[in-house]
Amino acid sequence: MVSELPWNSKTGTLKRELAGGMMDPASRRALEAALQIKENQGAHICAVTMGPVMAEEILHQAKALGADDGVLLTDRRMAGADTFLTSLILSKFIQKEYKSFDLVICGSQTSDSETAQVGPQLAEELDIPAIGYVNQIRVKKDNIEVRRHVDDFYEILTMDLPGLITIDLSAYKPRYLALEGLEKAFENPDIKIIDAKKLGLDDSFNALKDSPTRIIDVFSPTTQNENRVLKGAVKKIVDQLFDEYGKVISSGMGKDIKTHDHDEV
Amino acid sequence: MMTSSKDIWVFGDYRNYFQNRVTLQILARAVDLASKTGGNVCAVVFGHNVNDYVAEYIAHGAQKVYVMDDPRLLLYSLETYSRLLTRIAKKYQPETILVGATRFGQEMAPRVAKQLGTGLTADCIDLEINEKKFLVQIAPSFGGNLIAKIITPVQRPQMATVRPGTFQEQPHDDNATGETHILTLPVDLKKDRIRLITSEHRPSKKQKIEDADIVICGGRGMGSKGKFKKLFELAELMNAEVGATRPVVYSEWVPHNALVGQAGKNIKPKILMSFGISGAIQHTAALTDADFVIAINKNPNATMMKMADVAIVADANQMCLGIIKALKEKIRH
Numbered sequence: 001m002v003s004e005l006p007w008n009s010k011t012g013t014l015k016r017e018l019a020g021g022m023m024d025p026a027s028r029r030a031l032e033a034a035l036q037i038k039e040n041q042g043a044h045i046c047a048v049t050m051g052p053v054m055a056e057e058i059l060h061q062a063k064a065l066g067a068d069d070g071v072l073l074t075d076r077r078m079a080g081a082d083t084f085l086t087s088l089i090l091s092k093f094i095q096k097e098y099k100s101f102d103l104v105i106c107g108s109q110t111s112d113s114e115t116a117q118v119g120p121q122l123a124e125e126l127d128i129p130a131i132g133y134v135n136q137i138r139v140k141k142d143n144i145e146v147r148r149h150v151d152d153f154y155e156i157l158t159m160d161l162p163g164l165i166t167i168d169l170s171a172y173k174p175r176y177l178a179l180e181g182l183e184k185a186f187e188n189p190d191i192k193i194i195d196a197k198k199l200g201l202d203d204s205f206n207a208l209k210d211s212p213t214r215i216i217d218v219f220s221p222t223t224q225n226e227n228r229v230l231k232g233a234v235k236k237i238v239d240q241l242f243d244e245y246g247k248v249i250s251s252g253m254g255k256d257i258k259t260h261d262h263d264e265v
Numbered sequence: 266m267m268t269s270s271k272d273i274w275v276f277g278d279y280r281n282y283f284q285n286r287v288t289l290q291i292l293a294r295a296v297d298l299a300s301k302t303g304g305n306v307c308a309v310v311f312g313h314n315v316n317d318y319v320a321e322y323i324a325h326g327a328q329k330v331y332v333m334d335d336p337r338l339l340l341y342s343l344e345t346y347s348r349l350l351t352r353i354a355k356k357y358q359p360e361t362i363l364v365g366a367t368r369f370g371q372e373m374a375p376r377v378a379k380q381l382g383t384g385l386t387a388d389c390i391d392l393e394i395n396e397k398k399f400l401v402q403i404a405p406s407f408g409g410n411l412i413a414k415i416i417t418p419v420q421r422p423q424m425a426t427v428r429p430g431t432f433q434e435q436p437h438d439d440n441a442t443g444e445t446h447i448l449t450l451p452v453d454l455k456k457d458r459i460r461l462i463t464s465e466h467r468p469s470k471k472q473k474i475e476d477a478d479i480v481i482c483g484g485r486g487m488g489s490k491g492k493f494k495k496l497f498e499l500a501e502l503m504n505a506e507v508g509a510t511r512p513v514v515y516s517e518w519v520p521h522n523a524l525v526g527q528a529g530k531n532i533k534p535k536i537l538m539s540f541g542i543s544g545a546i547q548h549t550a551a552l553t554d555a556d557f558v559i560a561i562n563k564n565p566n567a568t569m570m571k572m573a574d575v576a577i578v579a580d581a582n583q584m585c586l587g588i589i590k591a592l593k594e595k596i597r598h
Contacts, residue, residue, distance in 0.1 A: 025515045083375065084384055111511065113406055114527050114547065115387035120375035129344060129458035132372045149467065150368035152281055156462040163458070169514065170521040212384030217414040218406065220546075229565065231578035234587040241559070242591060245575065248557055252479045252536040253503045257595040 023058040026107025028174035029167045035066045059191045075196040080208030087121035092199040104164040123164040130164040135171040271304025274359040279318045287365030289434035292326040301394040313339040323443035335450045344457045347373045351380040366426040374426050383420040389427050390550045405547045430531030479505035480534040486541020486581045490518040502592045526551045541581030544568030
């Protein structure tokens with residue numbers, strides 16, 4: 001049951017402060033991919049996120065794991081951005097601060113809204129190619145070679161750089177972050193904070209108002225179903241289950257089962 | 266942007282057809298939506314030698330099909346297809362564009378929406394028309410706890426991706442007629458920055474969970490990766506397939522291809538057995554076509570328990586072991 005809806009009905013947005021200071025599992029894989037590239041052929045990694053002030057915490061984690069820079073894009077006027085504006089804001093940052101980037105790596109989809117749209121839209125905004133759901137990356141001189149398994153096709157592709165990839169949820173298992181590393185990162189945080197003005201967004205910019213999509217209602221689906229409730233000892237329940245529903249179960253299985261214990265042996 | 270048509274477009278995603286039915290499913294819903302808004306239901310097909318698909322879409326409700334048939338379009342190309350769709354959408358200005366949420370659709374639709382300067386709702390589980398004739402895009406949100414109704418108030422076209430299995434396709438109608446609109450490939454098409462080196466068709470599984478008669482789904486309530494494995498033993502006994510919730514997949518108890526729900530699979534089994542799953546919407550929305558649901562959870566108030574035909578209040582792992590034991594005794598050999 002949802003006791004408190006993490007939703008502001010006035011603004012139609014998610015109260016992200018309730019989401020907790022954890023790096024999203026998909027982003028952790030993206031960071032892992034970046035760390036492996038850095039270890040294999042050297043790289044300078046900037047971990048960037050957009051969100052409320054408390055999102056700074058995940059940038060400490062990123063730096064503790066090996067990111068060189070941590071940048072938080074935060075501003076009231078950027079709150080409530082849908083994927084269209086989130087990708088716009090991220091692209092403004094990249095174009096301003098990391099103009100000569102080679103590769104943008106994103107998680108394939110966040111665990112809160114799972115749209116999988118910010119990566120592709122960021123690529124479009126930056127006018128660079130993008131490949132989603134990547135399992136394996138090989139960095140070459142002027143391009144990268146990636147492998148992925150999508151829509152029942154196992155593909156090997158090369159992509160010109162600069163480019164963007166999103167990392168599949170099955171790949172690049174994130175490394176464990178030792179506690180002392182995290183403590184160190186907190187001692188010397190050095191996280192860059194950037195607001196809407198610094199990004200060059202004009203004074204009238206308001207992500208909530210300007211997003212092309214608008215949430216008009218949010219509801220919790222109530223499914224009321226007259227159902228049979230079984231409880232008690234496991235053995236008793238299992239007997240009841242097969243007594244009452246043995247036929248349904250055996251027909252689904254396509255195997256014959258004895259539905260009663262007192263059936264012939 | 267002013268729109269000059271009320272047309273609803275459906276992107277013709279024919280790769281993996283016959284198994285992939287998402288285009289036909291969306292066409293069926295587009296027909297319903299168009300009956301409320303006016304305008305034509307149109308399919309858009311890019312590729313080479315695609316006449317069969319054009320005919321198929323017409324037989325399933327498309328009144329008009331925009332076709333670009335060229336050897337250079339033989340392979341699905343994200344960059345080229347998204348540029349082409351953008352270009353013809355700018356020209357013909359549909360009111361709505363719907364795209365199947367295959368991986369390809371999930372990558373292409375955001376780019377097209379961006380190029381057109383419009384909004385996009387991911388992974389819709391329903392689509393409606395409201396009193397202002399806006400497309401109401403209904404999608405799971407907020408970590409799967411809630412469902413959001415979303416509109417695109419100003420920009421056009423309205424765009425949404427739709428998860429495969431969400432809508433029911435119309436029966437094939439051989440007598441249906443539709444207009445075919447042949448378009449030629451633009452001469453100034455930009456070069457792809459992505460090159461396909463090799464591509465191998467590798468369906469993920471023999472019996473697909475989407476087609477299984479019995480599906481056994483497990484959640485975090487199974488307790489641990491080791492205990493979760495017992496579900497596979499149960500599945501073996503029952504000729505069933507095993508699915509999992511997102512937390513289970515994220516914890517790497519099972520690979521991602523077992524995910525049932527948003528960004529995963531939709532299922533329609535005769536029997537669904539749900540072990541230790543509380544029932545986030547992103548999961549439950551994929552289960553609505555299950556005929557008979559048995560849920561096992563310690564918490565009798567879990568959403569999944571309310572959805573079930575039989576709700577068993579018990580420890581999921583203990584129950585799994587109990588059923589395995591009973592089946593070993595009961596199955597007639």
